[in-house]
Amino acid sequence: MKASRVRVNSRPGARLPALPTALSALMATFLLLPTLALLLRGLTAQFWPTLQNSAVQDALRVSLMTTGVTLLLTVLFVTPVAYLLARYRFPGRTLLDALLDLPIVLPPVVAGVGLLLTFGHGGLLGPGLELAGVSLAFSPAAVVMAQLFTSAPFYLRTAKAGFLAVNREAEEAARTDGAGGRQVFLHVTLPLAFPFLLEGLVLTWARALGEFGATVLFAGSLQGKTRTITLSIYSALESDLAPALALSAVMVLLSFGVLLVVRVLAASREQSA
Amino acid sequence: MFKKLALTALLLTASSAAAANLTVFAAASLTDAFTELGRAFDAQTGNRTAFSFAGSQVLRTQLENGAGADVYASANDAQYSPLVSKGLVAAGQAFVRNKLTLIAPKNNPALKTLNDLTRPGLKLVIGDRAVPAGDYTRRMLAAIDRAGTYGKDFSARTLKNVVSEETNVRQVALKVQLGEADAAVVYATDVTPTLKPLVRVIPLPSRFNQNASYPIGVLKGSASPEAAQAFVTYVQSAAGQQILRKWGFSGPQ
Numbered sequence: 445m446k447a448s449r450v451r452v453n454s455r456p457g458a459r460l461p462a463l464p465t466a467l468s469a470l471m472a473t474f475l476l477l478p479t480l481a482l483l484l485r486g487l488t489a490q491f492w493p494t495l496q497n498s499a500v501q502d503a504l505r506v507s508l509m510t511t512g513v514t515l516l517l518t519v520l521f522v523t524p525v526a527y528l529l530a531r532y533r534f535p536g537r538t539l540l541d542a543l544l545d546l547p548i549v550l551p552p553v554v555a556g557v558g559l560l561l562t563f564g565h566g567g568l569l570g571p572g573l574e575l576a577g578v579s580l581a582f583s584p585a586a587v588v589m590a591q592l593f594t595s596a597p598f599y600l601r602t603a604k605a606g607f608l609a610v611n612r613e614a615e616e617a618a619r620t621d622g623a624g625g626r627q628v629f630l631h632v633t634l635p636l637a638f639p640f641l642l643e644g645l646v647l648t649w650a651r652a653l654g655e656f657g658a659t660v661l662f663a664g665s666l667q668g669k670t671r672t673i674t675l676s677i678y679s680a681l682e683s684d685l686a687p688a689l690a691l692s693a694v695m696v697l698l699s700f701g702v703l704l705v706v707r708v709l710a711a712s713r714e715q716s717a
Numbered sequence: 718m719f720k721k722l723a724l725t726a727l728l729l730t731a732s733s734a735a736a737a738n739l740t741v742f743a744a745a746s747l748t749d750a751f752t753e754l755g756r757a758f759d760a761q762t763g764n765r766t767a768f769s770f771a772g773s774q775v776l777r778t779q780l781e782n783g784a785g786a787d788v789y790a791s792a793n794d795a796q797y798s799p800l801v802s803k804g805l806v807a808a809g810q811a812f813v814r815n816k817l818t819l820i821a822p823k824n825n826p827a828l829k830t831l832n833d834l835t836r837p838g839l840k841l842v843i844g845d846r847a848v849p850a851g852d853y854t855r856r857m858l859a860a861i862d863r864a865g866t867y868g869k870d871f872s873a874r875t876l877k878n879v880v881s882e883e884t885n886v887r888q889v890a891l892k893v894q895l896g897e898a899d900a901a902v903v904y905a906t907d908v909t910p911t912l913k914p915l916v917r918v919i920p921l922p923s924r925f926n927q928n929a930s931y932p933i934g935v936l937k938g939s940a941s942p943e944a945a946q947a948f949v950t951y952v953q954s955a956a957g958q959q960i961l962r963k964w965g966f967s968g969p970q
Contacts, residue, residue, distance in 0.1 A: 565822075565896035581897040582840060582880035664842065664881025664892065679845050679884050685778065 479696055486693025494690035502668040503676035503691060510584055510672060511652045514591040518599050518648055523641070526603035527629075548597045555593050556661030563589065564662075586663035587670050591652035598651055599644035606640025607633065643709045650702040654695070736763040737944035740785065742776040743768055744792035744849065744931065745885035746815065746904045750964035751790070757960060758951045764944050772885035773797070774847040780805055780936070787945035790933040790952075792849035792886075797932045809932025811969040812952050813961050816926050817850075817857055818905045819919040820893050820912075827899040828919060832867055834900065835874035842881045842889050842898040850886035853927040854902040860925045904929065906965035930969070 494500060528534075529541050547555060561567050563580050573580065580586045610633050618632045634641075656674040663670045665679060673691050680688035743751050748770045755766040769776065769786070773796035780789060780800055789806050791797040792815070800806045821828040827839055834841065844851025858872035868874075880898065883889045890907045892898040894915050908918055933952060935945040951957045958968055 560895060560897070570896075582842075660888075664897075665845075665883060666879065666881050670881070679847070679882070 482689070482692050482696050486689040486696070490686055491690055491693065494686050495694075497687055497690075499667055499676060499680065500687050500691060503671055503673045504694075506584070506587070506668065506670065507653060507672040510587045510591060511649055513588045514595060514652045515645060515649055517588070517592055518596050518645070519641075522596050522600050523603060526600050527607050527633075529600075530604045530607035544600055545597055547594050548601075550594075552590075552594050552655065552657030553661060554657075556590060556658035559586075559589060559593060559658060559662045581662075582664045582666065582670060584663075584670060587659050587672060590658035590662050591655045594655055594658055595648045595651040598647040599641075602640050602644030602647065603637070606637035606644070609640065610636040639709050639713045643706055646702055646705050646709075650699065653698065736765065737941035739764055739766040739787045739941065739944055739948060741766060741768050741788040741790065741948065742780065742784070742786045743770055743788075743790040744773045744776070745770050745887045746792055746850065746906055747790060747931070748887060749909055750906070750961050750966060753964070754952065754957055754960045757956065758948055761951075762944070762947060764947075766948065770887075772844075772848045774845075774849075775884065785938065785940075786936055787939040787941060788933065788948050789936055790931060792929060792931055793852060794930070794932055795852065796847075796849060797934075801934075804937060806936050807934040809934050810949065810953065811930045812933045812949075813931045813958075813966040813969060815929040815931065815966055816905045817853055817902055817921055817929070818908065819900060819921060820890065820903055820908060820916040821900045821919065822893055822896045822898075823915055823917055825896065825899055828917075831861075831919070831921070834878065835867075835871060837878070839878045840880045840897075840899040841875065841878040842883060842892040842901045843879055844886050844889055844902075845882040845884055848883070848885060849929065850889065850902070850904060851882060853929050857902070857921065857925050857927050860927075864925065909964070 495504075525544070529537065529544075550558075563569055563573065563586075565574070565581065580589065614636065615628050615632050618628045623631070653672075654674060655672070656678070659670070659672060660675055660678075665671045665675045667676075671679065673695060677688045677691050677695075680686075680691070741751065741755070748768075751768055751770070755768060758764065759766050771779075773791040773793065776784075776789065777791070777796045777800060780786065781803070789797070789800065790812070791809070794809065797806070797809045801808055819828065819831070819834075827833065827836070833839065843854045846852060846855065855872070858875055861867055861871045862869055881892065883892070886903055886907055889901045890903045890912060893901045893903075894912055900919075908916065933949055935942055935949055939945045952961075953969075962968070
């Protein structure tokens with residue numbers, strides 16, 4: 445990505461300007477203090493025993509299962525969209541490109557209302573789904589749909605950038621050597637775009653894991669079935685704070701992990717470019 | 718007579734003092750009643766009362782973690798008395814009672830009688846265990862088990878049909894309002910004029926129903942304790958009780 449190539453305008457020995465430094469320190473403290481508080485309160489001696497708690501275990505399992513399916517569906521259905529948008533010109537392409545970014549800026553709870561109005565009992569497709577014997581409400585499938593809707597655009601964005609960044613000459617060379625369209629895609633385009641795709645997947649996973657608003661509306665909340673980590677944190681804020689704090693700490697650690705992976709991937713791309 | 722005089726005097730002193738900004742934390746089931754009651758109270762006293770409605774268990778957690786409020790009204794004692802023992806709120810005064818009821822979407826025939834609750838495949842939504850409405854629901858089911866009329870394992874078979882445990886009772890009602898659930902257990906007062914045309918109400922036999930008693934009190938950390946006490950008094954006054962009855966609540970015992 446170009447942005448990271450911009451050189452830092454650093455003069456050795458230059459002193460930091462006072463006012464910007466003070467304001468920056470204030471803002472950085474504001475951003476970091478809550479995270480620190482979560483880790484301090486969450487990572488106590490009680491952390492491991494609390495993680496064994498059945499509500500916590502169920503939440504982790506539901507979240508891992510649903511986000512796993514969400515990632516599979518994302519790869520399967522969003523990769524082709526990204527490829528088409530990056531490589532082909534067709535009527536309505538610009539509009540489609542813009543519209544597919546919509547879930548990124550749409551409030552998740554609004555996404556939940558939209559899913560209800562489409563796939564719910566009284567929704568647009570409700571009667572049809574009922575005839576087909578499909579009942580999505582309160583099922584893990586509803587959790588996956590909420591995650592897919594809100595998170596897939598993150599993968600779409602990065603994957604599109606990846607397909608745009610692939611050196612077309614490499615593809616041409618493979619083609620002159622007699623490779624077919626699918627072979628070129630599988631053996632040249634995909635490996636070259638892979639760091640981008642992986643970064644997109646990591647971002648999508650993080651967003652899916654954090655999904656709350658759409659899920660609570662569309663899928664409900666039942667331990668072991670639809671109650672993901674975030675829903676579990678919310679309902680654990682009841683009589684017993686300990687599971688909420690432990691799960692929050694887990695989420696903070698996972699978020700750090702996600703950031704680290706994204707950084708490493710970006711750095712490896714810089715080197716290979 | 719004396720009580721009435723004292724009340725009037727209290728309201729007068731409250732109104733003569735400078736107008737206060739009050740924050741009232743109240744159980745989700747009080748949403749409509751307290752919104753109207755708050756307007757009447759403000760009109761009479763010149764205060765500005767703001768409400769935060771949520772499941773009582775959420776409000777309790779917020780108060781335990783230092784949320785600033787003047788008055789707390791909970792839907793049960795279990796989410797109230799721990800705050801009294803911690804010295805955060807005055808002893809609760811029971812100000813209103815509520816009952817449970819079964820609701821189902823108007824055009825959905827899955828639930829006709831109490832016994833249908835155990836029919837396999839029925840989608841039932843209730844409150845989470847920590848939500849007062851969810852706690853009353855489980856007590857109601859236990860009472861049915863004890864009676865034995867519907868079998869000793871009635872609650873076990875019913876709880877198998879639970880597809881979602883919501884974090885406040887209004888979310889429970891919403892799932893039926895949207896037609897997503899086949900049935901839900903809510904308070905009688907949740908069947909508001911808005912909800913009424915959309916749902917069928919299946920009354921619960923009174924011997925199984927629960928007596929939901931709501932405590933209210935002034936928080937120790939209140940910045941305007943006099944105005945807060947005036948609100949609590951107003952809730953218990955004839956005018957306040959009339960508004961609460963209008964929204965389906967019954968008076969305290």
